[in-house]
Amino acid sequence: MSTALSLCGRNLVGFLSIACFNLADPQILLGFLSVASIDFLKGGAVLLIEMDKYKKTREIGYGGFGNVYQGCNRVTNENVTLKELWFPDEKEGVPSVVIKEISLLKEMEHSNIVRLLEVVSAVNENSVYLVYEDMECDLQKFMNDCPKIAKDPDFIKRFLQQILCGLAYYHSHNILHQDLKPQNMWIDRFDYILKLADFGWARAFGGSFKKIGYLDVTHWYKAPELLRCQQFSTPVDVWSVGCIFAEMVTRRPLFAEFSEVHQLLKIFSILGTPTWPEGTTSHLFANCYSKDLAAAVPGLVTLEPAGIDLLSKMLCINPSGRITAHDALKHAYFDNIEFEV
Amino acid sequence: LPANHSQHGIARDTSSMYIPEEIQICTRKWYFSRQEIEDHSPSRKDDIDHVRESQLRKLYCSFLQELGMELKVPQVTIATAMMLCHRFYMRQSHAKNDWQTIATVSMFLGCKAEETPRWLSDVVVVAYKLMYKWDPSAPQRIRQREVYDKQKELILIGERLLLATVAFDLNIEHPYKPLIAALKRLEISHKELAKIAWNF
Numbered sequence: 194m195s196t197a198l199s200l201c202g203r204n205l206v207g208f209l210s211i212a213c214f215n216l217a218d219p220q221i222l223l224g225f226l227s228v229a230s231i232d233f234l235k236g237g238a239v240l241l242i243e244m245d246k247y248k249k250t251r252e253i254g255y256g257g258f259g260n261v262y263q264g265c266n267r268v269t270n271e272n273v274t275l276k277e278l279w280f281p282d283e284k285e286g287v288p289s290v291v292i293k294e295i296s297l298l299k300e301m302e303h304s305n306i307v308r309l310l311e312v313v314s315a316v317n318e319n320s321v322y323l324v325y326e327d328m329e330c331d332l333q334k335f336m337n338d339c340p341k342i343a344k345d346p347d348f349i350k351r352f353l354q355q356i357l358c359g360l361a362y363y364h365s366h367n368i369l370h371q372d373l374k375p376q377n378m379w380i381d382r383f384d385y386i387l388k389l390a391d392f393g394w395a396r397a398f399g400g401s402f403k404k405i406g407y408l409d410v411t412h413w414y415k416a417p418e419l420l421r422c423q424q425f426s427t428p429v430d431v432w433s434v435g436c437i438f439a440e441m442v443t444r445r446p447l448f449a450e451f452s453e454v455h456q457l458l459k460i461f462s463i464l465g466t467p468t469w470p471e472g473t474t475s476h477l478f479a480n481c482y483s484k485d486l487a488a489a490v491p492g493l494v495t496l497e498p499a500g501i502d503l504l505s506k507m508l509c510i511n512p513s514g515r516i517t518a519h520d521a522l523k524h525a526y527f528d529n530i531e532f533e534v
Numbered sequence: 535l536p537a538n539h540s541q542h543g544i545a546r547d548t549s550s551m552y553i554p555e556e557i558q559i560c561t562r563k564w565y566f567s568r569q570e571i572e573d574h575s576p577s578r579k580d581d582i583d584h585v586r587e588s589q590l591r592k593l594y595c596s597f598l599q600e601l602g603m604e605l606k607v608p609q610v611t612i613a614t615a616m617m618l619c620h621r622f623y624m625r626q627s628h629a630k631n632d633w634q635t636i637a638t639v640s641m642f643l644g645c646k647a648e649e650t651p652r653w654l655s656d657v658v659v660v661a662y663k664l665m666y667k668w669d670p671s672a673p674q675r676i677r678q679r680e681v682y683d684k685q686k687e688l689i690l691i692g693e694r695l696l697l698a699t700v701a702f703d704l705n706i707e708h709p710y711k712p713l714i715a716a717l718k719r720l721e722i723s724h725k726e727l728a729k730i731a732w733n734f
Contacts (some may be wrong), residue, residue, distance in 0.1 A: 243613070255547065284654065285651075285692070286642070286646075286654060286689075286690050286693045286694060287646075289646035289649070289651060290704070292643070292646050292704060293646075293647070293699070293704075295702045296647070296702045296703065296704040296705050299701075300704065300705060312702060
């Protein structure tokens with residue numbers, strides 16, 4: 194870690210001064226912090242640790258709360274993803290949502306979730322950088338680049354299982370992802386490990402994140418209750434996974450409309466319009482019937498019957514009737530998955 | 535099909551996947567042995583002995599209790615602030631970090647972590663008055679812009695330092711709820727025992 198700690202007067206405060214702390218290695222942290230202390234900082238000293246450690250190589254996305262960069266560690270040459278979190282003019286210090294989210298994300302350790310390596314904080318800038326491990330390829334790209342492998346039913350099954358494993362882990366920690374889409378899933382091309390990424394921070398901030406060079410697909414994977422701005426919870430993520438599952442099989446997005454209204458109509462045209470008992474103003478999709486999915490979406494004929502069954506359970510319009518990620522993993526579809534040690 | 539490494543977690547028994555070992559290691563790093571606390575805390579390097587550090591620990595805990603009551607925050611928030619302070623001084627020395635400042639910062643951060651936020655201005659003013667309880671001119675002084683701004687700035691700097699020091703480990707599980715459950719389960723209605731256990 195390049196820690197150039199320098200003493201300088203108040204007049205230099207405006208300079209870029211970044212404190213960099215390695216979450217994984219308390220030893221490094223200790224070494225640096227024994228120099229930085231409150232008495233030291235009180236005397237007008239500034240933590241000046243250059244962000245030398247990482248080099249931003251290119252911007253890969255932007256959102257309402259900062260940009261996302263691809264970067265690399267100058268020392269190890271390891272690629273990373275840098276997500277900037279920007280909190281302009283924060284009179285109350287570091288916003289509590291940021292604090293809460295980072296402390297939660299830090300605890301996320303799962304082989305199917307992209308790891309948060311460290312948090313690089315800009316002391317006199319109102320932002321922090323989250324440093325994630327980087328993988329070369331996302332599911333979208335993978336489906337385009339390696340159609341043969343991506344089409345393989347065993348691979349689809351495997352990817353789906355990994356998505357659900359990561360998701361069940363999120364949900365077991367009471368975290369909603371809310372922005373699941375193929376562009377948010379990284380694939381390691383060597384061992385075909387899929388990891389859920391989360392650079393959107395949609396949960397914490399309600400803002401959307403757009404990846405440069407991609408269509409705005411934010412609503413393609415949105416559950417009906419989200420499109421209708423109703424109360425929502427963990428089932429919204431399962432819906433998104435269902436859409437992605439269908440997309441892996443048919444090679445095209447299941448519901449891809451221009452606007453959120455069209456999106457909802459499209460969903461109803463394929464799955465059937467929910468009916469409400471007369472006289473009720475309930476906005477729950479209580480009475481909805483499901484059309485035969487395989488008949489409604491011709492591309493799904495290649496999918497085995499157990500897969501169709503699982504898919505229709507994931508795409509249940511009524512969120513309370515939708516299968517959970519945890520239960521989905523126990524579905525018969527995964528019974529015959531092949532394991533290679 | 536290419537070989538799939540089993541250690542990467544495609545396990546048939548999905549229930550076993552929820553608590554990977556890394557997490558356990560992760561949480562274990564805030565558990566210390568008696569020896570680590572008594573003989574090897576960072577303050578020891580600056581010639582602050584175990585007895586003195588224990589006194590300081592008592593000082594900041596009672597300061598936090600008082601501060602928390604003044605700010606009308608729940609007991610859980612006070613407990614979190616105390617834990618943050620403890621964690622801080624397991625990685626930092628008392629000699630270089632004024633405990634009153636760190637305690638105030640811990641309270642401010644604890645309030646955020648426990649979702650019982652208090653305004654920075656309130657925390658700064660109330661803490662300042664507490665710090666200078668012996669000085670009748672203190673309440674007057676903190677109303678001066680200069681003094682207030684300086685104090686506020688210090689807390690904000692301290693917040694970054696505390697976050698860095700505890701590496702954003704702010705999810706603290708308190709033993710209070712399990713304690714009540716345990717007392718109930720063991721059918722202990724002995725009030726005195728419950729009180730001692732609670733205040734331990």
